[in-house]
Amino acid sequence: MRIGIVTISDRASQGIYEDKSGPAIEQFFREALSCTWEPVFRLIPDEQELIEQTLKQLCDEEGCALVVTTGGTGPAPRDVTPEATEKVCDKLLPGFGELMRQVSLRSVPTAILSRQVAGIRGRSLIINLPGKPAAIRECLLAVMPAVPYCLDLIGGPYMTTREEVVRAFRPGS
Numbered sequence: 614m615r616i617g618i619v620t621i622s623d624r625a626s627q628g629i630y631e632d633k634s635g636p637a638i639e640q641f642f643r644e645a646l647s648c649t650w651e652p653v654f655r656l657i658p659d660e661q662e663l664i665e666q667t668l669k670q671l672c673d674e675e676g677c678a679l680v681v682t683t684g685g686t687g688p689a690p691r692d693v694t695p696e697a698t699e700k701v702c703d704k705l706l707p708g709f710g711e712l713m714r715q716v717s718l719r720s721v722p723t724a725i726l727s728r729q730v731a732g733i734r735g736r737s738l739i740i741n742l743p744g745k746p747a748a749i750r751e752c753l754l755a756v757m758p759a760v761p762y763c764l765d766l767i768g769g770p771y772m773t774t775r776e777e778v779v780r781a782f783r784p785g786s
């Protein structure tokens with residue numbers, strides 16, 4: 614199984630600061646998944662066209678069953694990750710953004726500023742996370758129980774998790 618990990622940040626992509634959020638996503642999946650998987654990394658600026666191209670490439674050409682983005686979900690003029698995600702998705706899954714904001718609000722009141730979304734493109738699931746490294750684990754812990762069954766439903770590969778980190782829920786099993 615391949616998992617796309619996309620950091621979307623003007624400054625991290627220019628080397629002004631080190632990308633900590635992409636590696637945090639990889640680290641989370643190393644702990645949470647018990648199946649074999651490999652990451653496919655991208656580090657790009659907040660350019661809508663480039664974000665769309667990158668998401669399409671990871672889903673359609675690189676064969677990523679899951680693509681997780683970080684950054685560019687806020688209200689600033691250059692924050693366009695949700696727009697790019699919506700543009701490339703066949704359908705949206707509003708529950709993902711709702712749940713991640715709800716969980717994040719326990720830590721920071723500014724969680725309401727994230728417009729993070731998730732959606733399906735073909736047989737791939739795309740999930741947006743905020744840019745802050747601290748948001749990664751919080752948001753992924755919240756939504757991951759539903760991700761393996763979501764991949765089942767869209768014809769993706771069979772994802773298994775380590776129960777002590779994430780308890781995957783598959784109705785009927």
Ligand SMILES: Nc1ncnc2c1ncn2[C@@H]1O[C@H](COP(=O)(O)OP(=O)(O)OP(=O)(O)O)[C@@H](O)[C@H]1O
Binds near residue numbers: 744745
């Ligand atoms: N990928 C990342 N790695 C490490 N820190 C990050 C990352 N993304 C965001 N941050 C931290 O969160 C702060 C606020 O994030 P902000 O939303 O401004 O970032 P951004 O939109 O990714 O950055 P930029 O404005 O360069 O595109 C940043 O100043 C930085 O400290």
Ligand SMILES: Nc1nc2c(c(=O)[nH]1)N[C@H]1C(S)=C(S)[C@@H](COP(=O)(O)O)O[C@H]1N2
Binds near residue numbers: 686687727747748752
């Ligand atoms: N869990 C969590 N969610 C969070 C945050 C955070 O620190 N932790 N930061 C918030 C802030 S300050 C902003 S501006 C938005 C959007 O961040 P982004 O533009 O980096 O995606 O995410 C919000 N969601």
